[in-house]
Amino acid sequence: MGEARARYLEKLNNRLAHFHYLSTPSWHTLCARHGLTVDATAGYLDYPETRRWETLSNMTGGLLHKLAGGKDRPIELQRKLKVRQLQNSVRIPRPIASAVAHVVKMHMAEDTGQSRQSCLLVTGRR
Numbered sequence: 001m002g003e004a005r006a007r008y009l010e011k012l013n014n015r016l017a018h019f020h021y022l023s024t025p026s027w028h029t030l031c032a033r034h035g036l037t038v039d040a041t042a043g044y045l046d047y048p049e050t051r052r053w054e055t056l057s058n059m060t061g062g063l064l065h066k067l068a069g070g071k072d073r074p075i076e077l078q079r080k081l082k083v084r085q086l087q088n089s090v091r092i093p094r095p096i097a098s099a100v101a102h103v104v105k106m107h108m109a110e111d112t113g114q115s116r117q118s119c120l121l122v123t124g125r126r
Contacts, residue, residue, distance in 0.1 A: 038124040043117025050118040
């Protein structure tokens with residue numbers, strides 16, 4: 001609130017460690033350079049969903065980040081507090097993870113670069 005959009009996005013990107021926003025063609029180029037093949041890309045999170053995520057993020061990791069003086073990213077703070085270890089100690093079995101990924105992909109249209117989606121899911125292989 002009361003902050004220029006560009007400054008707000010810069011702070012948000014720094015907190016979340018977003019360094020690159022790649023288009024579908026850029027993902028194909030980058031992956032090919034490293035011997036990977038992009039199988040599909042799909043946009044997800046429309047504007048209202050993005051705003052909800054952003055609100056939740058600001059209330060959780062954003063608040064933690066501010067309380068820590070903006071020095072560490074939320075993921076680094078989680079590691080220091082040993083919350084990441086707990087979160088990462090439970091693994092989703094591969095068949096379930098694959099089934100969920102398949103269902104999610106079925107419900108998303110292929111990204112044409114013209115979508116109004118906020119995020120891009122990229123699936124590929126070696």
